[in-house]
Amino acid sequence: DSGVTQTPKHLITATGQRVTLRCSPRSGDLSVYWYQQSLDQGLQFLIQYYNGEERAKGNILERFSAQQFPDLHSELNLSSLELGDSALYFCASSGGSDNEQFFGPGTRLTVL
Amino acid sequence: AQKITQTQPGMFVQEKEAVTLDCTYDTSDQSYGLFWYKQPSSGEMIFLIYQGSYDEQNATEGRYSLNFQKARKSANLVISASQLGDSAMYFCAMRPPPGNQFYFGTGTSLTVIP
Numbered sequence: 001d002s003g004v005t006q007t008p009k010h011l012i013t014a015t016g017q018r019v020t021l022r023c024s025p026r027s028g029d030l031s032v033y034w035y036q037q038s039l040d041q042g043l044q045f046l047i048q049y050y051n052g053e054e055r056a057k058g059n060i061l062e063r064f065s066a067q068q069f070p071d072l073h074s075e076l077n078l079s080s081l082e083l084g085d086s087a088l089y090f091c092a093s094s095g096g097s098d099n100e101q102f103f104g105p106g107t108r109l110t111v112l
Numbered sequence: 113a114q115k116i117t118q119t120q121p122g123m124f125v126q127e128k129e130a131v132t133l134d135c136t137y138d139t140s141d142q143s144y145g146l147f148w149y150k151q152p153s154s155g156e157m158i159f160l161i162y163q164g165s166y167d168e169q170n171a172t173e174g175r176y177s178l179n180f181q182k183a184r185k186s187a188n189l190v191i192s193a194s195q196l197g198d199s200a201m202y203f204c205a206m207r208p209p210p211g212n213q214f215y216f217g218t219g220t221s222l223t224v225i226p
Contacts, residue, residue, distance in 0.1 A: 035214075042219070058214065
């Protein structure tokens, strides 16, 4: 158990809908990373937050947004969902540097 | 331009043998980080090892070591004394200076044969 929790574990929704994925980092970790893994695109970095502030942005679509709250949990919001958004979404946390990251179990999103 | 290349889609290794998974990268930055991750068939993602571009020693974590050859832009993962539990997908990644994104390779599927 990495200490990182993600909810929900599975999510099935329809095209055009909006969903929110939640991530709670390990106790004391200030940094949260979001990744997407799909058959088409492989593994991609989406975004990183550090202590509530956006630190780095990757291949995150404009339809997607994220934030990190004062209690350090993070949410990834996906809107106007398309079939191609079906993927496994991971979050990871670290103490601040990249040197060691702890991953959550992932949220499997299926868009029908 | 592709930043990370993993040329071995699949690899097989005998239990207790060592195996090297290849990774080459492309960057013009002087400062960057190199990472390896493991993804078993259960789907979870596990961070294995990190190497900074200015680190003089190759990174090691237990049975994992990163063979870092800066001039050749390679960051191969070496797993010593393979175990059945090492069967998984392995991803190499690079991150230019902090504040930038991560670039991932397409992965290598490793199967350990008893």
